[in-house]
Amino acid sequence: MSEPIDVAVFDIIETVFSLEPVRRAITTCGLDGRDLETWFAFGLRDAFALDVTHRAKPFPDILADALDELLAVRRVGANQAERDAVLGAFAQMPAQTGAGECFDMLRDSGIRIVALSNGPAERTRSLLESADLDTHVSDILSVEAVGRFKPHESVYRLAFEATGAAPAAHCMIACHAWDLNGAKRAGMQTAFVQRGQHYPSVMEPSDMAGDELVDVARLIVERQG
Amino acid sequence: MSEPIDVAVFDIIETVFSLEPVRRAITTCGLDGRDLETWFAFGLRDAFALDVTHRAKPFPDILADALDELLAVRRVGANQAERDAVLGAFAQMPAQTGAGECFDMLRDSGIRIVALSNGPAERTRSLLESADLDTHVSDILSVEAVGRFKPHESVYRLAFEATGAAPAAHCMIACHAWDLNGAKRAGMQTAFVQRGQHYPSVMEPSDMAGDELVDVARLIVERQG
Numbered sequence: 001m002s003e004p005i006d007v008a009v010f011d012i013i014e015t016v017f018s019l020e021p022v023r024r025a026i027t028t029c030g031l032d033g034r035d036l037e038t039w040f041a042f043g044l045r046d047a048f049a050l051d052v053t054h055r056a057k058p059f060p061d062i063l064a065d066a067l068d069e070l071l072a073v074r075r076v077g078a079n080q081a082e083r084d085a086v087l088g089a090f091a092q093m094p095a096q097t098g099a100g101e102c103f104d105m106l107r108d109s110g111i112r113i114v115a116l117s118n119g120p121a122e123r124t125r126s127l128l129e130s131a132d133l134d135t136h137v138s139d140i141l142s143v144e145a146v147g148r149f150k151p152h153e154s155v156y157r158l159a160f161e162a163t164g165a166a167p168a169a170h171c172m173i174a175c176h177a178w179d180l181n182g183a184k185r186a187g188m189q190t191a192f193v194q195r196g197q198h199y200p201s202v203m204e205p206s207d208m209a210g211d212e213l214v215d216v217a218r219l220i221v222e223r224q225g
Numbered sequence: 226m227s228e229p230i231d232v233a234v235f236d237i238i239e240t241v242f243s244l245e246p247v248r249r250a251i252t253t254c255g256l257d258g259r260d261l262e263t264w265f266a267f268g269l270r271d272a273f274a275l276d277v278t279h280r281a282k283p284f285p286d287i288l289a290d291a292l293d294e295l296l297a298v299r300r301v302g303a304n305q306a307e308r309d310a311v312l313g314a315f316a317q318m319p320a321q322t323g324a325g326e327c328f329d330m331l332r333d334s335g336i337r338i339v340a341l342s343n344g345p346a347e348r349t350r351s352l353l354e355s356a357d358l359d360t361h362v363s364d365i366l367s368v369e370a371v372g373r374f375k376p377h378e379s380v381y382r383l384a385f386e387a388t389g390a391a392p393a394a395h396c397m398i399a400c401h402a403w404d405l406n407g408a409k410r411a412g413m414q415t416a417f418v419q420r421g422q423h424y425p426s427v428m429e430p431s432d433m434a435g436d437e438l439v440d441v442a443r444l445i446v447e448r449q450g
Binding site: 046057069071074149 | 257259260262263266267269270271273274275276277278279280282286287290291293294296297298299300374376377378402403406407410421422423425426427428429
């Protein structure tokens with residue numbers, strides 16, 4: 001028997017909000033839409049490399065540099081306005097399918113909802129407000145508070161400090177295995193939002209997996225008993 | 226005046242050996258050649274994420290999982306033989322243009338040459354032998370010895386322990402800014418092999434930069450005085 005879940009901790013970028021506007025934006029400066037994954041992986045790779053060397057920088061700055069790297073790799077020129085438009089698209093991410101229903105189900109079951117992002121807290125707040133999801137969320141937490149990135153343990157501890165609940169009473173919900181691997185190592189339960197993706201065997205396995213946010217919400221509510 | 230360089234420490238994958246056979250191999254299983262960068266970034270992202278959580282795995286295993294992730298993202302099917310062929314292409318990487326001349330220049334100037342890779346030591350040895358570069362290299366060092374990945378400081382220390390020279394008498398040579406950032410933080414001098422790439426401003430700047438390996442060798446020999 002696993003412990004009941006009192007707190008659902010959501011990854012924000014890609015898990016709750018869709019990167020599709022960013023994909024469209026990169027095509028306007030001559031990149032291929034498929035390079036969204038390349039760019040985001042460049043950015044995360046560099047964020048984690050900086051974390052390992054205790055030299056955290058704001059994630060938007062890292063992504064701006066990663067965009068310049070991608071443009072150089074693809075030998076695509078882009079002016080400042082085009083680059084700004086691409087970076088600005090992160091502010092226009094819509095909620096993923098079923099996000100509202102997922103949050104409603106958890107709230108109705110008395111589960112506290114926390115947002116825990118590698119992005120800035122203000123950006124997360126603004127995205128949640130645009131999607132009318134802000135009233136569901138008790139705490140909006142950002143890596144900015146500790147100067148490390150997920151998957152470093154100190155980031156997950158922000159959630160434990162905010163809620164006062166035991167680590168194992170928290171469930172981290174993400175569509176990124178590296179995030180769930182870190183959460184698991186920090187003592188949390190974990191739920192993978194699959195969306196047809198592969199979960200790497202080198203990472204700590206997730207406790208639950210569902211196709212979409214609503215499937216994961218259902219599993220969490222069931223586990224609550 | 227910067228300190229004279231007694232030891233040239235080379236990153237191996239991509240810096241000294243070309244990933245182009247791997248690029249060709251991924252097209253044979255239905256991926257686009259441009260996804261070489263995507264795949265390698267997935268692998269490094271996951272290697273660093275595992276490092277942050279003190280859960281190192283062999284880099285080839287991480288890359289195998291990252292290949293499966295890429296195939297799922299691109300909705301491309303591949304059988305085991307095709308996947309094995311792609312992973313096997315890492316053993317067939319030829320030396321980059323000017324690698325031999327670069328190693329000759331450094332050796333003729335009395336500079337000790339060390340290989341320091343996130344890949345297995347045996348793989349590095351075999352690549353160096355195939356390119357007739359093994360006799361130039363005094364030490365073949367791998368992250369396997371410490372169970373961390375570059376850019377974690379403990380990996381660079383392997384070089385200091387092998388040579389007995391001061392950190393600042395070592396120059397790390399790489400075409401990856403995240404590697405040079407780590408080396409700089411560990412007290413080394415650094416040289417970027419540019420090949421038209423963008424050096425991210427979020428990373429510690431490199432001390433030297435040259436277009437190709439021979440340009441970097443020239444700068445190092447000049448600095449030796």
